[in-house]
Amino acid sequence: MKKEKRFNFNLIGCFFIYLMSGAFLVSCFSIEDIDSRTFPMILCILCMLLATIFLVQILKGKYTNADINMSGTAKALLMAGIILLYIVAINLVGYYIASIVFMPLAMLILGQRNWKIIVGVDVGVILFLYLFFGLLLSMQMPEGILFH
Amino acid sequence: MHILEYFGQLFTLQNLMWLCIGATVGVVLGALPGMSADTGIGIFLPLTFSLPPTTALICLGAIYVTGSYGGNITAVLVNTPGTSDSLFMTLDGYPMTLKGEGLKAIGVTTISAFVGGIVGCLALLFIAPMLAKIAFFFGSWELFLTVMMGIIIIIGLVKERALKGLMSAALGFLCSLVGLDGLTGVTRFSFGISAIYDELPLLPVVLGMFAFSQVFVLIAENRKSIVIEEESMKGSVWLSLKELKNLALETIRGSVIGTLIGIVPAAGTTVAAGLSYNLARNSDEDPDSFGKGNPKGLASVSAANNGVVGGSLVPLLTLGIPGNGTSALFLAALMIHGLAPGTQLFTTNGKYVYGLIFGLILANVFILLFGMFGARFYAKITKVPTSVLIPIITVLCILGAFSFRCLGFDMILVLFFGIVGYFMDRLGIPLAPFVLAFVLGKSAELNFRRAIMLMAGGSATSVIFTPLSILLIVIDVAMLIWPFWGSIKKLFKKKGAQA
Structure with missing residues (x-):
């Protein structure tokens, strides 16, 4: 019998981090002053890097729904x-x-x-x-x- | 006039009455979400114009001291920090309540806050001019390193859920950068919303992440009350000698850290509480019990929190440098009453200054009485049905969020961050790193960039390699390594055995 694949809720967290850091990164390009945009830009890239590591680990099965309670x-x-x-x-x-x-x-x-x-x-x-x-x-x- | 004579002058009916009024207002405002000692001092400042300077300072001092403590009660019992300063109380205080040790948690936070407050006041009383010199040594680089202590604490907090914790912190850091750039005046990340043109306000974010998210968690878990067990509140608020002895080290260390960090301008309560918590956790035999209702964690944070009060007044009274927002209001109060800050304040206007310091000590005694004798009454909050408690928390949080800037948008903001906090909680992403990074992020960026500018403009070595800066770098590195020291030692042992 084919095992039903359940949606991994961790992906919501991962998607949210991508969404937020992506929005901030796009916004960085509209800041003209280089001093004002460099620091946040580095932070956005770091954020995306962390989200990517998280995504890879989710796909590898390290993060599952076991510790997540979405009831209610x-x-x-x-x-x-x-x-x-x-x-x-x-x-x-x-x-x-x-x-x-x-x-x-x-x-x-x-x-x-x-x-x-x-x-x-x-x-x-x-x-x-x-x-x-x-x-x-x-x-x-x-x-x-x-x-x- | 002898110092004890100043103490004697405190005991007039007028002084004591205003002390009680100030202390009560401080506790109530501190406990209410969105209100703080700042609010109380701001409101009471005009009311004290007609009072003699000593009485006015005693009243305002009492609001400052007890306002700092008031938030502890709601943070411990209902996971709703009245102010952002109390956010560390939720780490061990609320889990203690959930375990049915709410009364004990109030006892621990009250006693340690009292000790912290007294240590801060004694520092103010005896070694203020000497301690004030510390503030002179802090330039941008040193301030950056001090703020980094708070940021590094995050790594210790999320040891077990490192990746999720770091993501949470990075997001908090990003959110802290919303608004005006303090150096260039450029607006960043406002996304066309005029209400966040200057900044993403601190209070709605903190209230949303802690209080509102908890409201949603209670609803989702369908809990009838915060504490379910009938027997849960039958313990005592009074701690045994053995318990006091167990907490002594963390309390005294927290008090000293709070006092010293309070002296550093702009370092603030968050850094003091975080540093104290981290030290307590890393030096404990069972660090894993921290965050799960360990009284030592609560004691270390409460003591540091109230130690900051005395510490922040040291540079204010001796140099005229306010260490935080509340002491800036205090500076206004001093000047309105014709008192110029400086070391001469202690000699020429001794009766006012010593009156204030002894007033602060009495306000700390008030905390002790208020906390220990009222604990059973406050603890009943946890037995109130959630069907009643949730609407009350909601209306207070909404008002608290609004009152911060009197902007309707902040009410939406508190709800938004409440939903974000709820999902983060459900997905196992820790909230504390987000809030900590959010509180400290802007200051870290600003001081870092200032230091870089200084380095670019002159000799980098003269900025980086000052004795204080080296000391701070060593502390930062030690704090970074400390949480992983056990694992590092194991790794070395393993390698040694293999060799």
Whole structure:
């Protein structure tokens, strides 16, 4: 029976290093001053060299999926998406209003079902943020464009 | 006036009240992601205008000392360093918490921070003018070699996962070069994004890599709370005599390193903590236990961290050279209150300076009381369900990232680096080398290029072969070889046996 070949997740890391160092290297060529570009250029090449050694070792089978745990990534990325929406909401309606909505929503998604806890934490944290940062420290809070 | 009389003048109701206010504000700000002693001093500076100079300096000094410690608690318990200075605490502190030794971890970090702080203050009190002369010997080349110590530490940190660690460090180094070139003023790698035209801000990157990535890890692992076992927090925060004895060497060494590195301008807490950690690890009988919850690692870092506070004030008070950002704010505070830094400050304005130093000592005592008696309360954070903790960490980190530059883009940045950190963690690529290289990269490049310019403009030998530079080169080489010394010895033995 033919053994099914599994995707080696280490390749993601390798690809990411190539992508980042490649982008930096291309950007180096647009820097006119030679002093400013030499050091980063050497670093980019070093980075690519390391990524190539890594790739060779992956292909040789030295790095496998044995030490990698990617389970739950979909759930983590879903949360990342919600946080992104939260950041967009902050830019629209401001920090306090966005946080009042985000916290109970996140708590519900993460499995909290006790309404007393959800409401208590939501109100308590926002109150603390307002009193400590807003009033006591007079800190500038993110304001949404809708209420600016 | 005798030095002890200065100590006596500290005990007025007004001084003690402002000391307590400063210390409490410092701890809270230090613990909150994105806030730091800088924030506290910046905010409280105008509030102290109307206070007598001694009281004002005591309050600001207390914020500085306790702000440096506040981040330890969150770094140890929830892997969220309040400031980038506390990032080394996560290496052994958080694994201790995961093993159910959160209380002990708070005890270790509190006691060693207290000792580190006191050693720094004593240096300030008794040998400040003498120590200040050290700062004069550091040119660009020496500063480069000092920063390189921090970079070399990376190699020790990633010994077992060398290739992945080096890739992580190289990437961190590259990211540190984003923004204005300090020498030529040319903008590099901004990719058309105006928000990173001058630099990739430190705090959103550190918060993203440590705090946010950890949030995603907790979600992916579907953990109900940080510490799962019911019995996990039943230990004591108080350390036994045997434990204290075990940690004594690392704590005292860390305190001295912190104080000395604090004196070197721009070397900073990261280098001090990294150097101390590396020394503790390499001199230990079981170096492999470091990074997995070894209290010695935590003690060495905490002591160095707080030792820097006293050390950084040495060149500031005696020469007017601020060693880091926070002491630069302190310089402003001194000048606002009509105090000119210099050795004469200790003679003509002794009552203010000694008042400040004794205030710093009392602030360290406050750390001890705050840490030891409040530990059980803070440790409860680890039992809070992740369904509650994660949204709280998220809103605080987002605010912390924003507050750094008041730019909405930084909120996106913290999320981006959180996702990058999550994937690096899952793929077994260590995060610490990235952050360390990111923190030190710019300074290393700048000082290296300055030194090269100096060499090109004059005699290279007069730059490279100064006694201090030779000493630093020897230390750098020793640190480079030390982690592999065991393997090298084995190799020689093997070859000897074959011969």
